[in-house]
Amino acid sequence: MLQKMKKVQVLGPKKDLQSVVDVLYHSGTVQLEDISKTIRHGDTLLRKMDIEKGGDIANTLVKIGGIFLSLPKINYNTKKQEQIYDELQQLSHHDLLARANHVIEELESTTKDLAVKKNDLEFSLGAMDRYEKIIKKIQPLESQLPILEGFEVTVILIQREYREVLDFIKNTLVEITKKQFEMISADIDETTIAAVIVFNKRYTDGVHSLIFSQNVNEVRLPHEFLGKPFNEILQMISVKRMKSIDEMAAIDENLVNLATEWYQELAVLKKVLEDRNAEVGVFGKFGQTEYTFVILGWIPKKYLESTKKALKDAFGNRVFVNELEVSPENMDEAPTFYDNPAIVKPFEFLLQMVNAPKYREVDPSPLLALFFPFFFGLMVGDIAYGIIILVFALIIKKKYKMELWLQHLMNILIISSIPSIFFGFVFGEFFGNFGEMMGWIHPMTIAGVTWNRVEAIVPMLILAIAIGVFHIFLGLSLGILNAITKKSKKHVMEKAGMIIVITGLILVIGGAAKIVPDILLQIGVVLVVIAVPLIIYGGGFFGVFEIISTVGNILSYARIMAIGMASVILALVANKLGGMTDVAVLGFFIAALLHIMNLVLAIFSPFLHSFRLHVVEFNSKFFEGGGKMYKPFRSEKEDETVK
Amino acid sequence: MVDWGIPIGAGIAFGLGALGTGIAQSKIGSAGAGTIAERPETFGLMVILVAIPETLVILGFVVAAMIMIMLV
Numbered sequence: 009m010l011q012k013m014k015k016v017q018v019l020g021p022k023k024d025l026q027s028v029v030d031v032l033y034h035s036g037t038v039q040l041e042d043i044s045k046t047i048r049h050g051d052t053l054l055r056k057m058d059i060e061k062g063g064d065i066a067n068t069l070v071k072i073g074g075i076f077l078s079l080p081k082i083n084y085n086t087k088k089q090e091q092i093y094d095e096l097q098q099l100s101h102h103d104l105l106a107r108a109n110h111v112i113e114e115l116e117s118t119t120k121d122l123a124v125k126k127n128d129l130e131f132s133l134g135a136m137d138r139y140e141k142i143i144k145k146i147q148p149l150e151s152q153l154p155i156l157e158g159f160e161v162t163v164i165l166i167q168r169e170y171r172e173v174l175d176f177i178k179n180t181l182v183e184i185t186k187k188q189f190e191m192i193s194a195d196i197d198e199t200t201i202a203a204v205i206v207f208n209k210r211y212t213d214g215v216h217s218l219i220f221s222q223n224v225n226e227v228r229l230p231h232e233f234l235g236k237p238f239n240e241i242l243q244m245i246s247v248k249r250m251k252s253i254d255e256m257a258a259i260d261e262n263l264v265n266l267a268t269e270w271y272q273e274l275a276v277l278k279k280v281l282e283d284r285n286a287e288v289g290v291f292g293k294f295g296q297t298e299y300t301f302v303i304l305g306w307i308p309k310k311y312l313e314s315t316k317k318a319l320k321d322a323f324g325n326r327v328f329v330n331e332l333e334v335s336p337e338n339m340d341e342a343p344t345f346y347d348n349p350a351i352v353k354p355f356e357f358l359l360q361m362v363n364a365p366k367y368r369e370v371d372p373s374p375l376l377a378l379f380f381p382f383f384f385g386l387m388v389g390d391i392a393y394g395i396i397i398l399v400f401a402l403i404i405k406k407k408y409k410m411e412l413w414l415q416h417l418m419n420i421l422i423i424s425s426i427p428s429i430f431f432g433f434v435f436g437e438f439f440g441n442f443g444e445m446m447g448w449i450h451p452m453t454i455a456g457v458t459w460n461r462v463e464a465i466v467p468m469l470i471l472a473i474a475i476g477v478f479h480i481f482l483g484l485s486l487g488i489l490n491a492i493t494k495k496s497k498k499h500v501m502e503k504a505g506m507i508i509v510i511t512g513l514i515l516v517i518g519g520a521a522k523i524v525p526d527i528l529l530q531i532g533v534v535l536v537v538i539a540v541p542l543i544i545y546g547g548g549f550f551g552v553f554e555i556i557s558t559v560g561n562i563l564s565y566a567r568i569m570a571i572g573m574a575s576v577i578l579a580l581v582a583n584k585l586g587g588m589t590d591v592a593v594l595g596f597f598i599a600a601l602l603h604i605m606n607l608v609l610a611i612f613s614p615f616l617h618s619f620r621l622h623v624v625e626f627n628s629k630f631f632e633g634g635g636k637m638y639k640p641f642r643s644e645k646e647d648e649t650v651k
Numbered sequence: 652m653v654d655w656g657i658p659i660g661a662g663i664a665f666g667l668g669a670l671g672t673g674i675a676q677s678k679i680g681s682a683g684a685g686t687i688a689e690r691p692e693t694f695g696l697m698v699i700l701v702a703i704p705e706t707l708v709i710l711g712f713v714v715a716a717m718i719m720i721m722l723v
Binding site: 466 | 684694695696698702703705706709712716719
């Protein structure tokens with residue numbers, strides 16, 4: 009249901025501006041408009057508001073956010089937070105920033121130091137693990153190494169596929185060290201070879217530059233490990249690791265202590281600063297005179313009184329809300345706000361994916377909510393498929409609670425699965441003809457037709473076209489309604505003419521096919537003759553071509569029958585193929601595979617085509633779109649919960 | 652004697668419709684993919700645009716079904 013919007017001006021003394029913006033932000037009902045567009049050139053009284061120095065708040069927010077993240081999470085103490093929130097809300101910008109800066113002074117350097125220290129320790133632990141792993145792998149080689157004074161030991165790691173580099177290094181080392189070296193290699197895992205090189209210290213530079221030039225990974229042990237036996241190194245690593253772990257535990261304890269003292273305040277401070285930052289960000293939209301501010305915005309009529317009351321309670325008569333008169337034409341600029349019931353909301357979302365309605369247009373979402381599941385059900389029309397779609401949608405909905413778009417889509421599937429099951433009963437389908445084969449269910453006979461979709465092709469086609477005629481006529485009628493709202497006589501004539509001409513054509517076709525009495529054929533001809541001038545008057549000469557397009561639109565509804573029939577035939581094929589094999593398990597497997605494929609198509613195709621019938625065929629008869637949806641000034645988190 | 656004319660006619664009706672849809676969708680689809688890359692918010696509209704030429708194959712299918720049922 010479309011909510012009436014009111015354009016309002018909020019006026020008050022400049023000193024109250026920050027507080028007024030805060031009240032409006034928390035009431036979350038006003039969509040702010042940029043007043044600078046309405047200030048006339050050369051207006052000396054009203055001018056654009058200077059943008060407040062938001063930088064300070066943003067910078068402080070970043071620092072507070074950083075400290076908040078560096079502390080370990082502890083449980084929210086709602087009561088304490090509320091108390092702090094009330095306290096902080098009362099503070100002016102200046103005082104709030106002073107308080108935040110005090111917190112930053114207290115915590116920033118301590119938390120930063122602790123974080124850096126912890127980071128270093130974590131890095132060192134990682135390195136110890138790496139050294140330990142390598143040393144353990146090459147430890148068996150130790151016994152083969154000569155122990156000589158004045159010799160250096162280095163370890164290199166090479167990927168197995170580059171094994172030949174080892175030979176090259178060995179040959180080059182002969183030249184560099186004049187044969188004063190020893191090189192032993194061994195596989196340390198499936199991909200890596202480790203080589204230990206012992207060489208005379210005199211050739212250090214030459215050896216290291218050779219290793220570097222070959223792009224080989226050299227393990228550089230810390231200084232304190234150099235020259236020590238591997239066993240001793242492993243012991244040192246173990247001691248060092250224990251020490252690091254103890255130090256990290258001490259740091260964690262420190263952080264927890266800090267969090268216990270500061271976490272609640274930091275959480276609230278962050279929230280209040282975020283709010284204030286958002287509030288400062290909109291100052292540029294306001295206007296000012298020497299002593300007053302002017303805020304312009306749209307507000308739904310049903311929230312007007314509560315917003316006025318909130319401002320009156322906070323500021324008495326100092327702040328005034330002025331309702332502006334807006335001409336009907338200018339109402340096109342108003343944001344669109346449909347407060348539809350929960351069942352229509354998912355369809356509202358679907359429609360907005362393509363085009364948002366304008367303020368003065370009829371909202372197509374309730375009609376989409378009515379016809380979309382109906383079309384979907386007619387196309388799927390299978391009890392088992394309907395139940396599977398329902399269960400699938402319920403599972404996905406439960407699993408992805410945070411994904412708003414997915415929630416909407418699954419809600420649509422849940423709603424649409426009900427008519428699918430219903431039409432499954434009408435068509436007597438349970439996994440295609442499986443239910444009928446088992447004698448569980450049979451197609452119903454209504455109006456003398458047994459609604460078996462494979463056999464009743466012509467009745468299904470006629471039904472689909474009849475639905476098309478009704479739907480298009482409904483669209484054209486809404487088009488007339490929209491045209492009356494906009495006082496567009498020509499559009500009224502064009503749409504009315506189209507309804508008459510289509511009625512005439514149906515009578516002519518019915519008469520020619522001898523389905524209706526001859527007299528109706530003549531009436532049909534008369535209707536066409538009357539309607540064509542109306543269409544030419546409303547839509548010009550080319551409006552006549554619209555008749556062909558509208559007939560095409562109606563025929564397009566044949567897809568309801570065609571997609572349904574394609575789906576049921578695929579289900580029949582699945583059952584037939586499944587039944588042809590002698591091995592029951594194999595037959596079941598084949599049938600299940602084809603049914604799954606059909607089910608995926610049965611979700612996707614009817615969904616897309618039901619939607620398409622609305623967007624392309626139905627909406628084009630009355631819907632213009634291009635509107636902007638109501639986006640009130642409030643926190644984004646609140647926005648998500650309201651949706 | 653099997654009258655091959657009817658199934659061949661139905662096949663042509665459906666096949667040409669499918670071919671037409673395929674050609675149209677290939678062009679709309681590639682242009683649409685480019686558009687979505689530039690402006691992801693147009694996704695909903697692009698899905699609808701890709702679905703538009705499916706009318707051809709659907710009407711082809713209906714005609715084929717009618718040929719098969721009414722003429723056999």
